[in-house]
C-alpha cells in the first residue's frame with residue numbers, strides 16, 4: 001500500500017485480467033484441499049486452472065442473519081483483484097502466483113497468554129462451529145471496496161477453544177511466509193511474516209470471522225486459503241491470510257503495516273470517512289466490478305457497521321487511534 005499512488009487505478013491493473021486469462025490456460029491443477037478430506041466439501045478438480053484453487057463446493061453452511069443488502073461483487077473480481085504481497089504486489093499477481101500453493105495439510109499454533117500452548121489442524125477448526133455465510137462489505141485502505149459472500153466460523157469459537165488467560169488483552173495473527181511457495185515473500189516489501197492483531201473485544205465480536213470459503217466454495221488460495229481473518233468494519237489489511245499462528249498477549253501487537261508506516265496505518269484501522277490517510281481521502285470509495293468509470297460512493301463510518309461495533313470505541317479519540 002505504501003507503494004501506491006493517490007489514484008488507485010493504475011494502467012497495469014486495466015490489462016491484468018486479460019493477462020490472467022491467457023496465462024491460466026497453461027497451468028495445471030494442483031493438490032486437493034483438506035476440506036475435502038474432512039468430508040465438508042465434495043467435488044473433484046477439473047482441468048480448468050482456476051479450479052485448482054477453488055471450485056470445490058462447501059455442502060453445509062448456514063445462511064446467517066448478517067448480510068449486506070447490496071449487489072455482490074462478481075466472483076471473477078473477488079478472485080483476480082487481490083492484495084496478497086506474499087504472492088506479488090500487483091492486484092493480478094496472487095491469482096496467478098498462488099496456483100501451486102498447497103493449503104493442506106495445515107496446522108495453526110496457539111501461543112502466548114493461554115492455559116497451554118497447543119496446535120489445532122484445519123479439520124478440527126472446522127468442527128468448532130457450523131459454517132455460516134456472511135455477506136460483508138469490504139473496504140481496502142487504498143480506496144476500493146467489494147461485497148463478498150464469505151463462509152466461515154465466528155473467531156470467538158476458536159478463541160474459546162484456545163483458552164486464553166486473563167492476561168490476554170490482544171490477539172495476534174501470523175500469516176505463513178514460505179519463500180518456496182510464496183515468491184513475494186522473498187522480496188522485502190514488508191517485514192515478513194505478515195502480522196495483524198485485534199483487541200480481545202474486537203476479536204470476540206460476533207461480526208469477526210475466520211473465513212474458509214467464499215461464494216459457496218472453498219477459499220481460493222489468492223483469498224487466503226485455508227483460513228483468513230475477516231473484520232468487516234476495518235480496512236482490508238486487518239484480514240490476515242493463510243494464518244499459521246495465533247498469539248495472545250497483554251500488549252498491543254506490532255503489526256506489519258504499523259511497522260511499515262506508523263503515520264499512515266494504525267493498529268485499529270477502523271473504516272472512518274472522517275480520518276483521511278495522509279496521502280489520500282478516505283471519504284469515498286470505488287466499488288469494484290462496476291466498471292472503471294462508475295461514480296465513487298460515500299464511505300460509511302465503521303464501513304456501515306456502527307450499530308454492531310460502535311460501542312467498542314466509545315470514549316476513544318478515533319483521529320488519534322486510527
Ligand SMILES: Nc1nc2c(c(=O)[nH]1)N[C@H]1C(S)=C(S)[C@@H](COP(=O)(O)O)O[C@H]1N2
Pocket residue numbers: 078081082083084085086139140141175194222223224235236237238239240241242
Ligand atoms: N498475509 C497477507 N494478508 C493480507 C494481505 C497481504 O498482503 N498478506 N493484504 C491485505 C489487504 S491490504 C487486503 S485489502 C485484503 C485483501 O483480501 P482479498 O484479496 O481476499 O480481497 O487482504 C489482506 N490480507
Ligand SMILES: [Mo]
Pocket residue numbers: 083139140141142235236237
Ligand atoms: Mo487493503
